[in-house]
Amino acid sequence: MNIAVAYSKFSQPLIGAVGMGWNxxxxxxxxxxxxxxxxxxVGVFALVWLASFSFELTEMFGASGxxxxxxxQQVLTDGDLTQPVxxxxxxxxxxxxxxxxITHIVGMIILLLVAWGVAPRxxxxxxxxxxxxxxxxxxxxxxxFEAILCMLFLYLSVGSLCVDxxxxxxxxxxxxxxxxxxxxxxxxxxxxxxxxxxxxxxxWTGEAAWYLxxxxxxxxxxxxxLTSSPFLMNGITHLWLLTELLFPVLIWNRHTRPLMLLLVxxxxxxxxxxxxxxxxxxxxxAANLVFVTRDAAGDKK
Amino acid sequence: xxxxxxxxxxxxxxxxxxxxxxxxxxxxxxxxxxxxxxPSLLQQRLVSLFSPYTKTLHLDPNYVPPNRRLPATxxxxxxxxxxxxxxxxxxxxLTTADGTTYRFPxxxxxxxxxxxxxxxxxxxxxxxxxxxxxxVPAEIVRSLARNxxxxxxQDAANQPIYVRCVQHVGExxxxxxxxxxxxxxVNILYxxxxxxxxxxxxxPTVNVLKRTPISxxxxxxxxxxxx
Numbered sequence: 001m002n003i004a005v006a007y008s009k010f011s012q013p014l015i016g017a018v019g020m021g022w023n024x025x026x027x028x029x030x031x032x033x034x035x036x037x038x039x040x041x042v043g044v045f046a047l048v049w050l051a052s053f054s055f056e057l058t059e060m061f062g063a064s065g066x067x068x069x070x071x072x073q074q075v076l077t078d079g080d081l082t083q084p085v086x087x088x089x090x091x092x093x094x095x096x097x098x099x100x101x102i103t104h105i106v107g108m109i110i111l112l113l114v115a116w117g118v119a120p121r122x123x124x125x126x127x128x129x130x131x132x133x134x135x136x137x138x139x140x141x142x143x144x145f146e147a148i149l150c151m152l153f154l155y156l157s158v159g160s161l162c163v164d165x166x167x168x169x170x171x172x173x174x175x176x177x178x179x180x181x182x183x184x185x186x187x188x189x190x191x192x193x194x195x196x197x198x199x200x201x202x203x204w205t206g207e208a209a210w211y212l213x214x215x216x217x218x219x220x221x222x223x224x225x226l227t228s229s230p231f232l233m234n235g236i237t238h239l240w241l242l243t244e245l246l247f248p249v250l251i252w253n254r255h256t257r258p259l260m261l262l263l264v265x266x267x268x269x270x271x272x273x274x275x276x277x278x279x280x281x282x283x284x285x286a287a288n289l290v291f292v293t294r295d296a297a298g299d300k301k
Numbered sequence: 302x303x304x305x306x307x308x309x310x311x312x313x314x315x316x317x318x319x320x321x322x323x324x325x326x327x328x329x330x331x332x333x334x335x336x337x338x339x340p341s342l343l344q345q346r347l348v349s350l351f352s353p354y355t356k357t358l359h360l361d362p363n364y365v366p367p368n369r370r371l372p373a374t375x376x377x378x379x380x381x382x383x384x385x386x387x388x389x390x391x392x393x394x395l396t397t398a399d400g401t402t403y404r405f406p407x408x409x410x411x412x413x414x415x416x417x418x419x420x421x422x423x424x425x426x427x428x429x430x431x432x433x434x435x436x437v438p439a440e441i442v443r444s445l446a447r448n449x450x451x452x453x454x455q456d457a458a459n460q461p462i463y464v465r466c467v468q469h470v471g472e473x474x475x476x477x478x479x480x481x482x483x484x485x486x487v488n489i490l491y492x493x494x495x496x497x498x499x500x501x502x503x504x505p506t507v508n509v510l511k512r513t514p515i516s517x518x519x520x521x522x523x524x525x526x527x528x
Contacts, residue, residue, distance in 0.1 A: 026323065027316060029307050052414035064447045066422070074440040075425060076364065086356060132359060139364035140425045141418040144379055150359035163308075172308040177319065185330060192334045193379045199338050202384035211382045216472045217390035220411055275381055278412035 030176035034290055035156060036117070036165035038182070039124060041286045042152045043115030046131055049149065049279065050108055053134065057104055058097040060138070067138040075140050087136030107134075117166060124160040128153040145280040148189065152287060155181045182290045187248035194244040203241050206234030212274040221273045236270075243267050251291055264288055329354055333361040337379070386488065387431075390469045391423025394480050395449055398460035402480055403449070426466045427490040438466060438491040439509045446495040447507045461496035464509075465489050489514075 053060065060067050069085065069092060077083040085092060094100045107130040113123040131153055135146050159178025163170065197203040202211055210233045213223050226232055243263040250256040265285060272281035311319065329351045336344040348361065355361040362379075382388050393405040409416035422441060429437035442464045450458040469475060471486020478485045492512040499505035 022320065023316065026320070027311055029310075049414060055415060059448055060418075062448075064444075064451045066441075066444050066448055068440075068444040068447070071437075071440040071444040074437050075429075088357075132357075135359050138418075139359075141421040142359075142362075142364070143417060143421060144362070145414075146359065147362040154358055154360075170306050170308065173311055174308075177323070181323070181326075184327065188330060188334045189379075192337055196338050196378075196380040200380050200383040202382060203380070207384060208382050211384050215382070215389060217469045217475060218411060271381065272412070276411040277381075277417070279414065 026177055026180055027173045028176055029171035029173055030179055031168070031171055032163065032165045032175050033168055034292070035159055035175055035178055036168065038152065038286065038290060039120060039156050039160065039165055040115055040117055041289075042149065042156060043111055043113075043117075043124075043127065045279065045283050045286070046127060046149060046153065047108060047111040047115050049145070050104075050111055050130070050134065053104065054108075058100060061091050061094075061100055062097055063095050067141065072138055072140070087139065089133040089137040091133060091137040120160045120165055124153070125157040128157040143280070144277065145283060148280065148283050148287060151185050151189070152182060152283075155185070179290060182287070183251075186287055186290065187251065190244050190247045194241065194247075197241055197244070203237060206230075206237040209233045209236040209240065209274075215274075218276045219274050220276055220278070223273070239263075240267055240270065254293070257291060257293075261288060261291060330360055333363075337363060386468060386470045387424070387427065390475060391420050391427060391490070392467050392469065392475050392487075393419065393423060393445060394465040394467060395445065396463040396465075396480065397457060398462070404475065405445070406475065408476060423466050423468070423490075427468065430466070430491045435491075435511060439493065439511065442466075442491070442493050442495060443507050443509050446509070450497050450507065458497055459499075461494055464493050464495050466491040 056066075059065055070081070073081055073083075073085050076086055090103060091100065094103065110123055110126045110130055113119060114127040128150075131146075131149060135142055135150065155178045159165070159174060162174035162178075163172045165175075197208070200208070202208040210227055210230075213219065213227055213233075226236075243260070244267070247260050247264055251260045265288070268281040268285045272278045275281075332344060332347045332351060333355045336348050340348065348355070352361070378388065395403040395405070397403075406416040406419040409419075426438035426441050429435075446462060446464055449462065465480070467480070467487040467489050469478075469487050473486035478487065480487075494510045494512065496508055497505050498508050
């Protein structure tokens with residue numbers, strides 16, 4: 001009995017504190033400026049991404065394109081062509097090049113509206129559906145960029161349904177929920193990035209930077225001069241990995257947040273130059289803006 | 302300075318519903334992100350269970366069924382490099398009967414989406430070829446060749462073509478390297494002869510016949526004078 005009383009005395013304040021912390025984290029009032037800015041940025045990224053299909057649109061998605069329905073089905077169903085293709089996409093239904101082009105142009109107009117901030121409640125959700133349709137049409141040629149883009153679009157479209165981001169003076173708990181979801185999910189991606197790297201020996205031995213610098217087919221700039229110093233290569237690799245390992249922890253502390261944002265900004269610039277993954281790096285940089293507070297942005301009203 | 306307007310705080314029932322939804326959603330996200338690299342049997346089962354939700358919203362970066370997740374698929378290559386060759390550039394080469402070679406990716410900017418997509422298509426074919434699942438690279442080769450045949454003159458379409466998925470492992474230039482040079486610094490991951498068969502009554506079919514490397518063929522044997 002005494003144990004039960006002692007447990008109760010210990011657990012009740014703990015449960016109460018956790019509950020209060022949960023409510024404070026998710027349900028406090030927050031302004032819209034971060035989500036408004038991020039919606040426009042994501043709209044621009046999605047528009048550029050969709051426009052990039054234009055150069056080879058029918059070569060990819062046409063009836064006799066590189067990514068034929070059969071090849072997509074082969075990859076996604078383990079070779080069992082009797083199974084339906086998982087995921088939905090209007091592009092599977094279109095046969096003629098003309099209809100593919102018409103829907104493509106409509107999709108670009110919708111994403112232009114997202115980037116412009118026009119009718120965000122409708123355009124953001126419609127834009128997310130457009131992006132998903134293209135991703136589901138050929139998921140095997142997607143990479144890290146599409147994973148981050150869909151994550152951001154999901155929370156922005158759900159948030160935009162609940163609150164009008166254009167109203168800069170409004171404070172709402174739904175804006176806070178959308179912002180927190182992006183923050184938490186982004187930290188999840190950083191954990192994934194860091195743990196994926198820990199699975200490769202070159203990130204432990206400090207040689208990863210060397211491998212990326214010497215990958216002449218992917219790098220955007222030639223930094224081979226740096227490879228003369230193995231200590232420098234080791235140091236860059238370790239700092240790079242350490243930044244991504246510490247980000248999900250230290251970004252929540254307001255004292256260490258500016259340092260972490262600075263370090264990840266450098267790491268994403270570095271990633272773009274060494275891997276050619278420019279859009280992915282820029283999108284991650286933009287996503288990190290969700291951690292910039294109003295005070296830090298210089299607006300202390 | 303304008304005053305900020307606050308919305309009505311959520312009621313207890315709303316908080317409970319939203320909290321439960323958040324917990325379920327974040328649990329799904331944590332499972333799929335945590336299963337991108339070497340998932341356990343439990344993780345595989347959970348990923349399958351959540352897939353109607355996570356795949357629909359593209360919350361899961363992997364496109365393949367969860368039982369194929371070892372090694373990590375190209376789309377979940379967040380590690381950027383493993384120090385092994387499979388993260389280097391993949392390229393498709395289509396060589397016609399007259400010796401002309403078309404390269405995909407060709408003259409595309411290194412940071413462009415199209416170059417990355419073609420690289421990914423090569424990585425997907427190589428990923429399955431390494432697992433001895435030849436149906437996938439064969440089907441991709443068939444799609445590439447079908448597209449090629451529809452874009453060339455009738456005479457050229459009647460000639461067979463030689464399709465290769467190669468990977469650059471050295472310092473070769475994807476635009477200028479000689480595909481016939483064995484020391485060009487590329488590995489051939491999948492190669493096939495492809496031709497258009499219009500002999501039947503229906504529409505012409507695209508046939509793909511995989512080439513087998515010398516190392517996997519029966520060694521030549523001296524049988525002496527047969528006469």
